[in-house]
Amino acid sequence: MASLPKYQVFKSTSNSEYYYRLRSSNNEIILNGEGYKSKQSCYDGINAVRINALIDSRYDRKDSYSNYTFNLKAGNGEIIGRSENYNSSYGRDNGIAAVKRDAPVAQIEDLT
Numbered sequence: 748m749a750s751l752p753k754y755q756v757f758k759s760t761s762n763s764e765y766y767y768r769l770r771s772s773n774n775e776i777i778l779n780g781e782g783y784k785s786k787q788s789c790y791d792g793i794n795a796v797r798i799n800a801l802i803d804s805r806y807d808r809k810d811s812y813s814n815y816t817f818n819l820k821a822g823n824g825e826i827i828g829r830s831e832n833y834n835s836s837y838g839r840d841n842g843i844a845a846v847k848r849d850a851p852v853a854q855i856e857d858l859t
Contacts, residue, residue, distance in 0.1 A: 767780040815833040
């Protein structure tokens with residue numbers, strides 16, 4: 748059963764930093780956030796993703812042999828999200844399309 752897309756906010760047990768992951772409606776992780784010292788900074792990172800997700804030039808596409816990824820960057824060039832690994836550029840581009848579709852409307856699920 749499909750669910751709504753969501754950002755899951757959680758705190759790492761290894762470094763006590765806050766992270767988010769964006770899950771699509773099929774529950775697959777399509778974007779992972781960087782570590783943040785405070786929960787509010789993590790929420791600010793999510794808002795930055797919402798703002799930048801629709802701007803195609805903010806996606807830094809990476810290609811290597813059998814491994815395709817992307818980073819989503821803010822206007823200042825800082826990475827605000829990293830993709831999963833894909834086996835093809837087609838899969839990676841579908842991942843970008845999923846972030847563009849889901850990031851602006853996803854709700855936040857606080858797991859802390």
